[in-house]
Amino acid sequence: DTGVSQDPRHKITKRGQNVTFRCDPISEHNRLYWYRQTLGQGPEFLTYFQNEAQLEKSRLLSDRFSAERPKGSFSTLEIQRTEQGDSAMYLCASSSTINYEQYFGPGTRLTVT
């Protein structure tokens, strides 16, 4: 399978704990995106990388959120001191520089109890 993969698929954590998600993009894609989706809503943009550079961050991305893509391949999204409002599906997508089409992974569903 050469699509976008995300790990874990599901995460349940207690409020106040830190969590980290991983995304592996399609291998030849140099752009990588993180989105958050709550039930019944469309995905909301969080941040994106071109290679290892983080080029844009949404105002939704509070100080508790940090994303990295250290070698321009996989990326991690960390949420510190999780809150119940962080419960959502976290989606990763990737694209090439040739076209705009973003391919999404299956997402990581986070539940904060």
Added chain:
Amino acid sequence: GESVGLHLPTLSVQEGDNSIINCAYSNSASDYFIWYKQESGKGPQFIIDIRSNMDKRQGQRVTVLLNKTVKHLSLQIAATQPGDSAVYFCAEMMDSSYKLIFGSGTRLLVRP
């Protein structure tokens, strides 16, 4: 602010009929529009896209229409099949930013 919205939250059609899903967008500066299909528990799946310099684009059983005058986007699905049942999102993007702005989605239900 920028937003993409949909007129109908749920659309129910008979198998074999054509489906039309509509979307209104508010950012006249958007350069690129995309329709995604999302099945339960999965990430959005690209269906078809269209640039702002076009008004129609056809794919396999799907057609996207763009009316920039009224800032309206539609997705037409021909001969709707049970496998088309899903939530459909429109999204927009500007060339100056690669972030997609999504609407809230329309659920398509296909009756056998």
